[in-house]
Amino acid sequence: MASFSSLTRPISESSLIALKLGDQSSNLLGFPKHFVFSRHGFCSFPPGLVKIQLKPSLAIKNSYQTKSSTKTESTVLSEVPILSCSEAIERLRTSRETYKSKEQYLAMYSSVFGGITTDPSAMVIPMDDHMVHRGHGVFDTAAIMDGYLYELDQHLDRFIRSATTAKIKLPFDRDSIRRILIQTVSASKCRKSSLRYWLSAGPGDFQLSSSGCHQSALYAIVIQNQSPPDYSGIRVVTSSIPIKPPQFAVMKSVNYLPNALSKMEAEENGAYAAIWLDFDGFIAEGPNMNVAFVTKQKELLMPEFDKILSGCTARRALVLAESLVREGILQNIRVDKVTVEEGKNAVEMMLIGSGVLIRSVVQWDEQVIGNGKEGPVSQALLKLILEDMKSGPASVRVPVPY
Secondary structure (H helix, E strand, O other), rough: OOOHHHHOOHHHHHHOOOOOOOOOOOEEEEEEEEEEOOEEEEEEOOOEEEEOOOOOOOOOEOOOOOOOOOOOOOOEEEEOOOOOHHHHHHHHHHHHOOOOEEEEEEEEEEEOOOEEEEEHOOOOOOOOEHHHHHHOEEEEEEEEEEEEEHHHHHEEEHHHHHHHOOOOOOOOHHHHHHHHHHHHHHHHHOOOOOEEEEEEEOOOOOOHHHOOOOOEEEEEEEEEEOOOOOOOOOEEEEEEOOOOHHHOOOOOOOOHHHHHHHHHHHHHOOOEEEEEEEOOEOOOOOOOOOOEEEEOOOOOEOOOOOOOOOOOHHHHHHOOOOHHHHOOOOOOOEEOOOHHHHHHHHOOEEEEEEEEEEEEEEOOOOEOOOOOOOOOHHHHHHHHHHHHHHOOOOOOEOOOEE
């Protein structure tokens, strides 16, 4: 039987193969009948000799090989070029120009190259960054409105809490990170968009543990969505995708596969989003937004944050809603456990988040919410949020020096 060492060598060097790769006089290869190829490698069966009929192979050559390379019968020659750095970037730039996106990327900061770029083709991160291949990273987002970053400090505080939970050390102190984020927005010259930023365990290797990463990495991108805002009523469904355990649900990590699958499930069912229930059957949250209700007693009711992400926009909405209590539009504000029955019997339901702001839900599964139209409290809260973004206090609006 062949030794293990012979099996670990390239096939072209193995003594198992009696035919040289360049020899095209025959389509047959002879193998000792000790082995047969399978999906998982070699299998053993009785001695003898088995001949394998070769299918036409695919010849692949790089850009430095001549075009006169011989082809086997019925073989289609496919060229895979070896590119220089500048060639790769140019191809990336060309590739981006072939498709249109609703989003434009105006500026990116990367601690890996220690600066800001405004060229989308250079907005890349290393493949061996553990955020890419292990999901070991956290992120957050702040809206940019009229040249001000909305709730930057609130989002930044949550960002740092998430990093601590994910065991990612900050590459800089908090003030330095804050300055970098503001400078990135300034470099974009954009006055209305959003700023998304990530902290990863950093590049280093493809191992499971991040112990081989020499330094955590900070990335930030200014994203301008050119789609017009839509605040019309939407339909939601109950998610069949399991919610993340509380330890991970309260952390804003890049592990968003359950969130993505939940959103896709909703879209496949003609809905905008899917609503998660927690492991005890209480209403939890949407895939990337919080949920709230208005009861028949005019009470604003929102699920507790102990097992879900503590939404910055949701918490701000709770503060702004106090003015609606003073005006008599609401009687009370309560954060508590919410049953599905309470939610579906509410007179209003809404999604709350930095991406949607306040969005009325008019139907959940087959249940019409209220009268099936955008509710007055949802509309009032949306107006309050928009006003807060444009003229709120300094505690929620950070000016960007353009």
